[in-house]
Amino acid sequence: MTARPRPHLPMRPAWLCRNCAAPWPCGPAQLALVTEFYGHSIALAFYLAASMQEAIDDVYGLGLRPNPAAMHARFLGWLSLARRPQR
Numbered sequence: 615m616t617a618r619p620r621p622h623l624p625m626r627p628a629w630l631c632r633n634c635a636a637p638w639p640c641g642p643a644q645l646a647l648v649t650e651f652y653g654h655s656i657a658l659a660f661y662l663a664a665s666m667q668e669a670i671d672d673v674y675g676l677g678l679r680p681n682p683a684a685m686h687a688r689f690l691g692w693l694s695l696a697r698r699p700q701r
């Protein structure tokens with residue numbers, strides 16, 4: 615197999631995954647972020663908060679109204695689970 619796995623990166627301004635078309639961060643993207651930021655959970659939280667802010671700005675740019683609670687749950691809501699110590 616020579617095909618490289620396509621990264622699960624957001625496609626703006628919709629913030630859908632370029633690979634699987636799920637709302638970003640999709641499951642594989644979350645896994646990749648936790649791996650990339652392993653041991654740096656605060657930095658990951660800042661990165662996700664910044665991404666959420668950009669996504670909210672993009673929603674306004676599209677002339678729509680973002681749902682702050684839904685955006686927070688999507689970008690940061692999964693983080694507390696990822697930060698729990700692994701068994």
Ligand SMILES: [Zn+2]
Pocket residue numbers: 622623631632633634635636640641642643
């Ligand atoms: Zn994806």
